[in-house]
Amino acid sequence: MLRIDCPWCGPRDEDEFVNGGDAHIDRPEPPEQVSPEDWAAYLFFHTNPKGVLAERWVHSFGCRRWFHALRDTVSHRILATYRPDAPRPDGVA
Amino acid sequence: MKGRYSALAIARHALTGNRHWPEAWRSPEPRAAYDVVIVGGGGHGLATAYYLAKQHGITNVAVLEAGWIGGGNTGRNTTIVRSDYYYPESAAFFDHSVSLYEGLSRELNFNIMFSQRGQLVVAHSRHELDFQRRLVNAMALNGVDMRMLSREECYARCPILNTRPDARYPILGGMWQGRAGTVRHDAVVWGYARAADRLGVDIIQQCAVTGIRRDPVSGAVTGVETTRGLIGAGRVGVAVAGHSSVLADMAGFRLPLRSYALQAFVSEPLKPVLHTIASSNVLGVYVSQSDKGGLVIGGNADAYASYAQRGNLPTMEAALASLIELIPSFSRVRLLRQWAGIVDYAYDSSPVLGKSPVPGLFLNSGWGGGGFKAIPASGETFAHTVATGDPHPLIRAFSLDRFRDLALVDEAAAAGIAH
Numbered sequence: 001m002l003r004i005d006c007p008w009c010g011p012r013d014e015d016e017f018v019n020g021g022d023a024h025i026d027r028p029e030p031p032e033q034v035s036p037e038d039w040a041a042y043l044f045f046h047t048n049p050k051g052v053l054a055e056r057w058v059h060s061f062g063c064r065r066w067f068h069a070l071r072d073t074v075s076h077r078i079l080a081t082y083r084p085d086a087p088r089p090d091g092v093a
Numbered sequence: 094m095k096g097r098y099s100a101l102a103i104a105r106h107a108l109t110g111n112r113h114w115p116e117a118w119r120s121p122e123p124r125a126a127y128d129v130v131i132v133g134g135g136g137h138g139l140a141t142a143y144y145l146a147k148q149h150g151i152t153n154v155a156v157l158e159a160g161w162i163g164g165g166n167t168g169r170n171t172t173i174v175r176s177d178y179y180y181p182e183s184a185a186f187f188d189h190s191v192s193l194y195e196g197l198s199r200e201l202n203f204n205i206m207f208s209q210r211g212q213l214v215v216a217h218s219r220h221e222l223d224f225q226r227r228l229v230n231a232m233a234l235n236g237v238d239m240r241m242l243s244r245e246e247c248y249a250r251c252p253i254l255n256t257r258p259d260a261r262y263p264i265l266g267g268m269w270q271g272r273a274g275t276v277r278h279d280a281v282v283w284g285y286a287r288a289a290d291r292l293g294v295d296i297i298q299q300c301a302v303t304g305i306r307r308d309p310v311s312g313a314v315t316g317v318e319t320t321r322g323l324i325g326a327g328r329v330g331v332a333v334a335g336h337s338s339v340l341a342d343m344a345g346f347r348l349p350l351r352s353y354a355l356q357a358f359v360s361e362p363l364k365p366v367l368h369t370i371a372s373s374n375v376l377g378v379y380v381s382q383s384d385k386g387g388l389v390i391g392g393n394a395d396a397y398a399s400y401a402q403r404g405n406l407p408t409m410e411a412a413l414a415s416l417i418e419l420i421p422s423f424s425r426v427r428l429l430r431q432w433a434g435i436v437d438y439a440y441d442s443s444p445v446l447g448k449s450p451v452p453g454l455f456l457n458s459g460w461g462g463g464g465f466k467a468i469p470a471s472g473e474t475f476a477h478t479v480a481t482g483d484p485h486p487l488i489r490a491f492s493l494d495r496f497r498d499l500a501l502v503d504e505a506a507a508a509g510i511a512h
Binding site for chain 2: 001002014015018019021036037039040041043044045046047048049050053055071073074075076
């Protein structure tokens with residue numbers, strides 16, 4: 001069981017949250033000029049690191065707001081949580 | 094050469110106290126180069142090596158295994174073999190795999206204990222029954238042996254299912270595949286290892302790949318860096334399940350995959366109580382009883398990306414709560430063991446097979462939670478792909494290019510069971 005520090009509410013148990021996949025994935029623009037390769041990269045070809053992953057979470061059974069987290073996919077340790085409009089924190093291993 | 098396994102061999106070795114059984118496969122030092130290197134000594138990698146040698150005459154092959162044979166996902170799955178897939182491409186592939194499993198003990202001279210006890214997938218609502226009828230009709234048209242069972246037929250095959258009139262998830266009927274069954278999973282990987290070794294394949298354990306060498310001009314693969322030195326290879330097949338993205342990263346490209354932990358559980362041994370595989374998609378649980386009497390229980394994958402082979406508690410709790418809803422009399426059964434394997438899911442829950450962006454490097458990935466049942470067909474078609482350089486007809490639909498072309502085989506939305 002993870003303890004996840006919601007930037008809006010503070011630390012809560014994992015089962016209050018739902019994972020929302022990769023963070024910081026920008027939709028390519030303008031859509032009519034995006035190549036099939038770039039659409040595929042946007043939709044499917046993400047990183048799948050054995051290590052630190054930036055991902056989205058939603059506090060479904062709490063404030064119901066979204067936020068981002070840096071989590072190690074081997075140890076499951078959460079290195080940082082931050083608001084979705086903030087950039088990925090620097091200096092976090 | 095190792096002796097054949099037979100009743101006579103058992104009797105002969107019994108007379109000498111079973112002290113002289115030969116090793117099942119050699120443990121050679123890696124050579125400087127091979128025609129083909131297969132990364133990953135699980136079922137898929139060893140089956141590929143076996144069929145490369147058997148069907149294509151390519152015996153200068155090494156299988157590199159980071160751990161030990163049987164220590165990865167081939168020893169971590171729930172041993173179920175079935176082919177209840179919706180799309181024609183999937184049905185053709187997985188039904189071929191079930192057929193190969195049916196002859197595999199004889200093919201490998203190794204008893205894989207394929208017990209075709211059938212799989213029951215129950216439906217809990219009228220709408221789910223309608224959906225199952227649609228699936229069963231489509232699967233039957235694809236040649237898979239599926240049929241619907243009435244409520245009474247479900248209870249006849251599995252009397253311990255929840256019969257309570259006030260059940261939260263009442264059982265109204267189900268779909269049935271009679272050829273589905275369970276296999277002794279270690280025997281599959283040991284059998285392929287032994288058979289491949291006898292054909293000249295080098296199986297190298299405790300040999301992790303740390304890098305992929307490529308020709309600076311053509312970009313083609315030239316070999317792999319390992320913890321036991323550089324090994325040259327003209328062709329490299331990657332069959333590493335949940336670590337496919339890690340290997341792709343070494344070769345300089347990305348895969349449309351995400352790695353998750355998938356848990357399984359085994360209970361204390363019970364007298365025989367469960368004679369089929371019983372499962373529920375709505376509850377997200379499936380269970381069978383092993384020959385030793387343990388209940389082998391599986392559920393959904395953990396809810397977030399993971400490379401940790403342990404799994405988390407909320408998923409475990411959900412799977413076991415579902416089990417007790419499906420079969421209430423299991424409520425006081427204790428678990429003996431729990432574990433997780435790392436599986437790689439593509440966005441359409443179909444595998445990613447065939448050519449990679451790197452010439453000479455071939456992919457056998459994206460099996461998600463459904464890789465064990467695919468092993469024989471995967472090995473056969475992947476061997477064809479590596480040997481000829483062209484994807485086998487049975488796996489053409491599962492190419493990496495399908496994500497660019499949006500030609501997805503979306504079993505995630507269609508199939509009768511999570512996988």
